[in-house]
Amino acid sequence: MKMRRVLIMLMMYFIATYSFADDKAKLAPYLPLLPKGTDISILVQSVEKNPTTIIAYQNHQFMQPASVQKLITALTAQLFLGKDFRFITRMQTDGKIINRQLKGNLIIQMSGDPTFTRTQLDEMLTVLKLKGIDKINGNIIIDTSIFKGHDKASGWSWNNLTASYNTAPSAIIIDQNYFYAGILPGKKVGDKATTSVSSLYPIKLTSDVRTIAKNSQAFEDKYCELDIISLEKNHYHLTGCIKQNRDKSYFKFAVMDNLDYFSRILKSQLVTKKIQFTGKMIETKKPIQKNLVPLAINQSEPLSELLTVMLKKSNNLIADTIFRTIGAHYFKIPGTWKSASDATKAILLSKANIDLGNAVLNDGSGLSRLNLIDADKLMSVLQFIAANDETLHLIEKLPIAGVDGTLQYRRSFTSSDFKSTIYAKTGYLEGNYNLAGFIKLKENKYIAFVQFITGYSYIKDNNEPNNTAIINFEKALYKNFISR
Numbered sequence: 001m002k003m004r005r006v007l008i009m010l011m012m013y014f015i016a017t018y019s020f021a022d023d024k025a026k027l028a029p030y031l032p033l034l035p036k037g038t039d040i041s042i043l044v045q046s047v048e049k050n051p052t053t054i055i056a057y058q059n060h061q062f063m064q065p066a067s068v069q070k071l072i073t074a075l076t077a078q079l080f081l082g083k084d085f086r087f088i089t090r091m092q093t094d095g096k097i098i099n100r101q102l103k104g105n106l107i108i109q110m111s112g113d114p115t116f117t118r119t120q121l122d123e124m125l126t127v128l129k130l131k132g133i134d135k136i137n138g139n140i141i142i143d144t145s146i147f148k149g150h151d152k153a154s155g156w157s158w159n160n161l162t163a164s165y166n167t168a169p170s171a172i173i174i175d176q177n178y179f180y181a182g183i184l185p186g187k188k189v190g191d192k193a194t195t196s197v198s199s200l201y202p203i204k205l206t207s208d209v210r211t212i213a214k215n216s217q218a219f220e221d222k223y224c225e226l227d228i229i230s231l232e233k234n235h236y237h238l239t240g241c242i243k244q245n246r247d248k249s250y251f252k253f254a255v256m257d258n259l260d261y262f263s264r265i266l267k268s269q270l271v272t273k274k275i276q277f278t279g280k281m282i283e284t285k286k287p288i289q290k291n292l293v294p295l296a297i298n299q300s301e302p303l304s305e306l307l308t309v310m311l312k313k314s315n316n317l318i319a320d321t322i323f324r325t326i327g328a329h330y331f332k333i334p335g336t337w338k339s340a341s342d343a344t345k346a347i348l349l350s351k352a353n354i355d356l357g358n359a360v361l362n363d364g365s366g367l368s369r370l371n372l373i374d375a376d377k378l379m380s381v382l383q384f385i386a387a388n389d390e391t392l393h394l395i396e397k398l399p400i401a402g403v404d405g406t407l408q409y410r411r412s413f414t415s416s417d418f419k420s421t422i423y424a425k426t427g428y429l430e431g432n433y434n435l436a437g438f439i440k441l442k443e444n445k446y447i448a449f450v451q452f453i454t455g456y457s458y459i460k461d462n463n464e465p466n467n468t469a470i471i472n473f474e475k476a477l478y479k480n481f482i483s484r
Helices: 002-027 066-080 118-130 258-272 303-312 316-331 337-352 375-387 468-482
Strands: 039-046 053-057 088-093 096-098 101-103 106-109 135-137 140-143 178-184 194-197 204-207 210-212 227-230 235-239 241-243 249-254 281-284 293-299 422-429 432-440 446-454
Touching (some): 039 375, 066 303, 066 337, 066 432, 088 118, 140 258, 178 235, 194 204, 303 316, 316 337, 337 375, 375 432, 375 446, 432 468, 446 468
Parallel strands (some): 101 135, 106 140, 204 235
Antiparallel strands (some): 039 053, 039 446, 088 106, 096 101, 178 194, 178 249, 227 235, 422 432, 432 446
């Protein structure tokens, strides 16, 4: 009996080893196209009730998903929040309007709407004016209780936090919480660069950036990099060097103090609307329980439209506010990153029979370097999306090779053979090049695929792009599938 168990275990080992070797052999022509040290996980399956596995190479290995994590966020949101869900921003009061004065507090309930703009805020204030409010005799209470805890997820790279794509998904968002700043080199080497920022943005920008020669070989210039330091109350300080004779450059930076930023915009608009206000602006992180009188509301576009932007443009802010909102609505408590992660797993298990198990979901966008998932688990998400495409309509929201989104100009797929054939979510973090989605075949059939590439470091020649090896790898590999 013992010998029989040993023989069975040996047979299983040899079958698994042979299968692994067979799949590696299928990838053998393509793996040498990647730099040494690169690690890869690939899973390719037919899309049908009982899928056929075409390639399965290291598909159980955990990888950092980067932005392909948005596939999980999109499916969960569609299943739980529903395609018609909207973020709603409300202006309410605990008082009354008497003689064109609001006798009480103006309460602004923020919802984490990632698309809320100052134009929409202006329209809400116009409604107050139309309701006869010329003066607010009370405080303005900004309710941010929809979320709690840190607005930045665990595992976000600290040196990217001022980048516009890394804007914190807080309850308070206006104009996507980023601003533009310009910098112009000095006329002479050694001169200070000139910086500028529009008065529209209630931030402070200072600089000690130094102008250096265009082709300077000086050691101190070689490592003098342009950098930005975030200080208190949205004070930003630029440091480092900029080369002479450059045109004016513009950068997008994330707002770091969302409450201060929103409050200053609101005060400015109250003045413009000639609504007097001499009270205090107060943030509350606890839901206001008393009965409130509605004054004005603003609704975002429906979830179905937000998901299109999120997937095609890889919008991190939309992904992370949706993710935190899922946690808030599922558990009916202020949303945290942890509650969002737990809710996502529970929803996918109950509504789609997808068990993400020990996958790590630290955010909804994929920005966290602590996120971990394997190709098998992500494939189960893709298979469910494909099987329910008539109701979910998520495939059409993915970037399409040569047509739109992050695949419109992807150099791997510039050939006419790929155009309108690959529908997939891209994912990039330094050293990671991921891709997950579908290859459209004849008669509207699909192949689903997951590609995780990590540990990528390419030494380029001349003016080659850093991702030259990725371009060559993807171009060669996926050409096999579009001709099936």
